Amino acid sequence: MxxxxxxxxxxxxKAAPFEYAxxxxxxxxxxxxxxxxxxxxxxxxxxxxxxxxxxxxxxxxWLIDINEIAAxxxxxxxxxxxxxxxxxxxxxxxxxxxxxxxxxxxxxxLAWVGHVQTRNRxxxxxxxxxxxxxxxxxxxxxxxxxxxxxxxxxGARTLDAEMFFAGxxxxxxxxxxxxxEIHWPVWSEKRVGSAFTEISxxxxxxxxxxxxxxxxxxxxxxxxxxxxxxxxxxxTPLAFPKIAARLIGTRLDDAVVEDAAHAAxxxxxxGGDLHASAQYRRHLAGVLAARALREARERxxxx
Amino acid sequence: MxxxxxxIAVEVNxxxxxxxxxxRLSLVDWLREELRLTGTHIGCExxxxxxxxxxLDEEPVRACLMYAVQASGHRVTTVEGLAKPxxxxxxLQDSFxxxxxxxxGYCTPGMLxxxxxxxxxxxxxxxAQIRDAIGGNLCRCTGYQQIVEAVQLAAxxxxxx
Numbered sequence: 001m002x003x004x005x006x007x008x009x010x011x012x013x014k015a016a017p018f019e020y021a022x023x024x025x026x027x028x029x030x031x032x033x034x035x036x037x038x039x040x041x042x043x044x045x046x047x048x049x050x051x052x053x054x055x056x057x058x059x060x061x062w063l064i065d066i067n068e069i070a071a072x073x074x075x076x077x078x079x080x081x082x083x084x085x086x087x088x089x090x091x092x093x094x095x096x097x098x099x100x101x102x103x104x105x106x107x108x109x110l111a112w113v114g115h116v117q118t119r120n121r122x123x124x125x126x127x128x129x130x131x132x133x134x135x136x137x138x139x140x141x142x143x144x145x146x147x148x149x150x151x152x153x154x155g156a157r158t159l160d161a162e163m164f165f166a167g168x169x170x171x172x173x174x175x176x177x178x179x180x181e182i183h184w185p186v187w188s189e190k191r192v193g194s195a196f197t198e199i200s201x202x203x204x205x206x207x208x209x210x211x212x213x214x215x216x217x218x219x220x221x222x223x224x225x226x227x228x229x230x231x232x233x234x235x236t237p238l239a240f241p242k243i244a245a246r247l248i249g250t251r252l253d254d255a256v257v258e259d260a261a262h263a264a265x266x267x268x269x270x271g272g273d274l275h276a277s278a279q280y281r282r283h284l285a286g287v288l289a290a291r292a293l294r295e296a297r298e299r300x301x302x303x
Numbered sequence: 304m305x306x307x308x309x310x311i312a313v314e315v316n317x318x319x320x321x322x323x324x325x326x327r328l329s330l331v332d333w334l335r336e337e338l339r340l341t342g343t344h345i346g347c348e349x350x351x352x353x354x355x356x357x358x359l360d361e362e363p364v365r366a367c368l369m370y371a372v373q374a375s376g377h378r379v380t381t382v383e384g385l386a387k388p389x390x391x392x393x394x395l396q397d398s399f400x401x402x403x404x405x406x407x408g409y410c411t412p413g414m415l416x417x418x419x420x421x422x423x424x425x426x427x428x429x430x431a432q433i434r435d436a437i438g439g440n441l442c443r444c445t446g447y448q449q450i451v452e453a454v455q456l457a458a459x460x461x462x463x464x
Contacts, residue, residue, distance in 0.1 A: 013325070013327050013328065013332070014327075014329070014348060015327040016327070017306050017325065017326075017327060018326055018327060019307055019326065020307075020309060020326035020370070020372050022372075022373075043373075046368055046369055046370075046373075047350060047365075047368055050329075050349075050350070050367075050368045050369065050370070051349035051350050051368065053327075054329075054348055054349050054367075055349065063326065063370075065373060067373060068376075091362070114439065115353070115438050115439025115440075116363060116417065116420070116421075116435070116436055116438070116439060117353060117356050117363045117364050117365045117417065117439050118350060118364075118365065118368070118439065120359075120362040120363060120364050121359075121364045121365070121368065121369065202438075203438055204438055204439060
């Protein structure tokens with residue numbers, strides 16, 4: 001059957017008009033970005049971009065769809081890094097048991113990301129490029145110090161998470177660059193534990209505050225490596241390397257953990273809204289940071 | 304100024320459909336307005352309520368969060384595709400009736416798609432797994448309990464068939 005759409009009248013379509021290009025390769029996507037630059041947006045899973053366009057918060061002239069580029073969908077676990085293609089669906093990463101064995105924090109975080117239907121469509125790179133400061137994957141990237149491989153028609157470069165996240169919904173990627181791969185560090189210590197936790201109105205909704213932690217213990221149960229961070233507590237996801245460094249050499253007793261969590265929460269400047277005041281968010285940040293660190297400690301404690 | 308139209312071809316409920324669509328037409332609008340498959344409901348139109356859930360290549364997705372043009376070359380199953388070819392209800396649909404898993408019916412197509420997708424991959428889900436699978440679907444009538452019971456009943460009936 002062939003339908004000729006008498007397109008719905010403009011008033012009945014939510015998004016503003018745009019031109020669509022389905023890129024068959026990353027090179028084609030980069031060429032389109034080089035041409036359209038500022039007026040174009042990459043369309044990955046679309047689980048954040050499409051609603052923002054429906055509300056006309058964004059009105060790009062072009063959408064460059066990268067969903068059909070098979071080369072951007074892969075998970076490759078190497079010795080001390082897990083490489084993930086930017087357009088890999090969140091559900092694929094969630095189900096990857098080989099990845100979860102080496103990098104459990106990603107699966108732990110994904111359990112909080114949206115719902116089954118949105119994880120089936122949403123991508124790892126899309127979530128990072130969207131850079132919502134309350135989102136789970138950007139927080140994990142910040143805590144672990146993931147590296148972003150960015151591609152343009154002029155070449156490629158990598159950016160550390162710390163440099164990549166520039167502000168709320170803003171990254172340091174140029175308008176002609178497309179996120180190609182994410183390199184997640186894999187810790188090689190024998191006893192590594194990690195945890196992710198958050199508070200939201202409904203499971204899967206935006207986090208009021210979120211915390212992620214990963215720690216490594218030696219054979220004696222002393223902390224030899226620690227990283228933790230907070231989401232929803234500032235303009236970008238936050239990591240606290242200086243405070244985490246103070247945990248090294250300790251046994252991560254509750255008092256030590258509480259101190260670190262409190263110190264981190266004190267550094268945050270969350271905003272407030274009708275769901276949670278800034279003061280309440282800062283309180284949550286401290287409570288959640290302590291919970292994540294304790295849970296990571298317990299997991300690392302198990303042989 | 305006339306808007307660019309894009310030619311698409313999508314397999315919907317086993318049948319091939321072609322069309323010409325503006326890029327900004329959502330998949331759910333195309334299904335409802337062009338194919339007149341009005342079983343899929345539109346709720347919030349920004350990915351919160353789950354009423355518009357359909358299966359895309361066997362996986363449940365929100366049809367308001369993708370454009371029809373993106374579905375070209377893919378397979379879509381809507382709630383109309385769940386019933387048997389003779390129009391009689393599927394085991395899951397029948398179980399929703401039996402446990403009173405719906406009241407106003409607005410969320411039902413999304414609930415059916417979400418729970419059928421669960422049963423397809425997991426024929427014997429726990430209550431927690433059922434609740435997780437429908438966690439992205441809002442129902443303002445039932446309190447969810449009868450919906451969970453419907454999925455449990457459908458799983459039991461399918462296993463003992």
